[in-house]
Amino acid sequence: MKKLGLGSVLLAVLRREVSLALRQKGEVLTPLVFFVVIASLFPLGVGPESALLLRMAPGVLWVSALLAAMLSLQRLFATDYADGSLEQMALSSTPLGLLVLAKALSHFLLSGLPLVLMAPVLGLQFGLDGRALGILMLTLLLGTPTLSLIGSIGAALTLGVRGAGVLLSLLILPLYIPVLIFGAGAVEADAAGLGMGGHLSLLAALLVLSIFFAPLATTTALRISLE
């Protein structure tokens, strides 16, 4: 029996989440398909006017990404809660906050990162140019981990609650507003020649803040759910 360092424990959590997701591919693919469908509905709904589509592209893509990221949040702790693994995590000698951080990171890798990679394809539909696509990807890359971290608080709060999905959206969507404003705003600000440095800095600040505070809040919520 070997002793493991903290890093290896977190790696074990990450590896478990990823291998579980790869065994249930539907769970990774559903949010991605949802993202594509939602983003593609807008041009169909508002008509093919390219100036209008270009204007609303960053906002539409960001809102779609936000909703898609939320779709898979409910399952973040639900299966572990149902089979008792969550109890074991709460009782393990590894701090629960770090395990939560690893779970949020795995959520980003499995649902945020595919959105980041898919976004330019959808952006092309709206007629965004290369530079705008690059900025969109950058803002999503900075923003989606924050979505996963904030979302983990909601997922923990709604554990074992009936109708958890709707409740989760109501709890979490308002908290996503700052990320949405600065994420979608960066592309527009750059197009208007205002520079996007401020927006990106604020997105990064939100990420750092949520890396610190979200695991604390999630841990407290999980301990309450397990009582």
Added chain:
Amino acid sequence: MSLRASVIHRACCQSAARLRARDRTVKFPQSISRHHELKTVPTLSFSKLGCSRGGRQLFQNIDCVLESGHWLYVAGANGVGKTSLLRMVCGLAPIESGEIFWNGTPIHAQADAYRQDLCYLGHLNALQESMTVHENLAFTAALGGMAPDAAQTQSVLAHFGVAGRERQLVRHLSQGQKRRVALSRLALSQARLWVLDEPFVAMDEAGVRMLADLIAAHLTQGGLAVLTSHQQVDIGAIPAQLLELRA
């Protein structure tokens, strides 16, 4: 060490102090202490422990001292608060009144150190259905900061009669087999204190005996165990400390 007839069990129970929750406070006599040579003997103790659920008082004023090498048998009818007590001991449920001490220090004051010494097995098996037996065991061991090697896992599984199932998905196992896999976590853990909620459920006779032997070996090595069971069980020849909860 084997499963004894219930006659002996009853004799053991009678020798242990009977505790009536709610109205009286009884300290258990500490007759045998084989570990006095150790500087710090692992000790679990409750002081004036109480719990209520949904406005109803389940138990109160429970006092008890459990020393290294002994096991506490929490008995009582359905709904008297056995699981609540065990969850409080683990630190999963908040302590409403009273205090639980591990080595003389309240458990919430040393949460991290206490969790290292603790292995809990509840009603749920904590097995992920779409992972293999080996992956599940490796993961729970990793949570405790340990990495068991393949040979070790194999021998433990063989001891529990589920040899050669390491690569099988948990969902392909029967209920009893899942329980055996969950129990083999105990054998892989380094914890001093085992808290087992109905560990004998879904086990056949051979399984019950194997688990009793495992607990007996753990106690002989200076471990402690707290368990509930509706079955009559004997852990080797080690007498139980009985804690009977009554409504």
